[in-house]
Amino acid sequence: MKAEQVIQTLQAMNQVIDREAQYLTDLDAAIGDGDHGINMKRGFAAVSTKLEGETSEDCGDVLKTVAMTLISTVGGASGPLYGTAFLKAAQAAKGKTDLNKEDALEILTAAVEGVQFRGKAARGEKTMLDLLIPVKEAYADALDEGLSLEETKQRIFSVMDESIAYTKTIIATKGRASYLGERSLGHQDPGATSSYFLIKTVLDSVE
Amino acid sequence: MVGIVLVSHSEKIAQGIRDLSMQMASPETKILAAGGLPGGEIGTDFQRILESIQKADSGDGVVVLVDLGSAIMSTEAALDFLDEDLRARVVLADAPIVEGAISCSVAASIGGSLEEVKAAAEESRGVSKF
Ligand SMILES: Nc1ncnc2c1ncn2[C@@H]1O[C@H](COP(=O)(O)OP(=O)(O)OP(=O)(O)O)[C@@H](O)[C@H]1O
Ligand SMILES: [Mg+2]
Numbered sequence: 001m002k003a004e005q006v007i008q009t010l011q012a013m014n015q016v017i018d019r020e021a022q023y024l025t026d027l028d029a030a031i032g033d034g035d036h037g038i039n040m041k042r043g044f045a046a047v048s049t050k051l052e053g054e055t056s057e058d059c060g061d062v063l064k065t066v067a068m069t070l071i072s073t074v075g076g077a078s079g080p081l082y083g084t085a086f087l088k089a090a091q092a093a094k095g096k097t098d099l100n101k102e103d104a105l106e107i108l109t110a111a112v113e114g115v116q117f118r119g120k121a122a123r124g125e126k127t128m129l130d131l132l133i134p135v136k137e138a139y140a141d142a143l144d145e146g147l148s149l150e151e152t153k154q155r156i157f158s159v160m161d162e163s164i165a166y167t168k169t170i171i172a173t174k175g176r177a178s179y180l181g182e183r184s185l186g187h188q189d190p191g192a193t194s195s196y197f198l199i200k201t202v203l204d205s206v207e
Numbered sequence: 208m209v210g211i212v213l214v215s216h217s218e219k220i221a222q223g224i225r226d227l228s229m230q231m232a233s234p235e236t237k238i239l240a241a242g243g244l245p246g247g248e249i250g251t252d253f254q255r256i257l258e259s260i261q262k263a264d265s266g267d268g269v270v271v272l273v274d275l276g277s278a279i280m281s282t283e284a285a286l287d288f289l290d291e292d293l294r295a296r297v298v299l300a301d302a303p304i305v306e307g308a309i310s311c312s313v314a315a316s317i318g319g320s321l322e323e324v325k326a327a328a329e330e331s332r333g334v335s336k337f
Contacts, residue, residue: 033249035249035250039250071253071281071284072252072253072254074250075244075248075250075251075252075277076250076251076276076277077276077277077280079251079253079277079280079281080253080277080280080281080283080284081280083253083284084284118280118283118284119280175276176276
């Protein structure tokens with residue numbers, strides 16, 4: 001994947017987030033402060049505008065632009081979290097003009113580490129990590145087993161469905177939802193859901 | 208003099224705590240309110256936090272007080288973008304933001320060191336109200 005396609009994928013992310021903003025906000029209204037969709041939409045709209053002027057062929061530069069824009073514009077926890085994820089991803093992609101599937105694993109791994117570094121959460125705390133960590137593991141396994149692209153996508157989509165369902169079964173111990181304690185049970189995590197849309201967009205854009 | 212930055216999701220909270228603290232501190236104490244988003248909305252603004260820390264420093268360092276959630280993460284992200292020099296003299300206090308701000312404003316205005324001002328804020332954590 002060349003920088004130009006990376007940019008196209010990010011523009012597609014903006015469209016998906018824009019379309020799903022109300023849904024993300026509704027999920028956040030149930031167990032948080034009802035702004036996740038608003039935050040993500042503000043951030044990705046700014047990313048979209050910023051990328052219109054992006055001319056670098058270095059995928060690292062593109063991801064760095066995204067990182068700085070998200071950190072500066074989102075305004076909620078997802079800003080520093082996704083921002084740091086993209087920042088670590090940018091470091092992993094630095095100097096690369098065409099990303100292959102091994103690069104993708106490195107970038108994804110760095111991004112997930114970024115979220116963990118910034119938010120200091122672990123798996124099982126009802127956050128975006130409950131989707132991102134299983135996705136990263138599933139992708140690493142798929143590469144190891146030499147699965148085809150189609151098989152890899154199927155594997156990741158099914159892991160994502162399980163992960164989203166899993167967030168409904170656990171109590172939040174990080175973020176706004178942790179103030180609800182047991183009342184967060186039964187509700188789907190908004191951050192895991194936005195992560196789902198972002199990963200889905202990447203999967204849909206690779207052929 | 209040690210500077211103080213107040214990071215809240217709400218511009219009004221940060222400003223209000225600043226007003227409250229300035230009553231007790233000497234007028235030249237640098238207390239900066241970094242609350243809310245540019246449009247007055249609720250949230251935490253990385254850029255505003257970063258600039259406030261830079262402005263609050265007069266060479267003796269800065270203590271940052273935060274409310275919750277992304278206030279901590281946005282502040283920590285901002286710390287990563289300070290130049291090394293300044294970064295070495297900026298600390299986050301683990302303290303309630305109202306009581307902490309008042310205690311550390313007093314400590315700063317009487318010329319407390321960075322460690323003393325941070326400690327003053329954190330001591331307020333264990334103080335019960337009744
Ligand atoms: N420490 C954390 N680590 C990982 N993910 C987190 C953490 N805290 C919150 N999240 C994720 O962020 C999502 C909420 O994002 P949102 O944009 O609504 O921020 P917020 O919680 O409203 O921010 P704020 O802290 O400013 O109130 C949650 O659903 C969760 O997935
Ligand atoms: Mg929220």
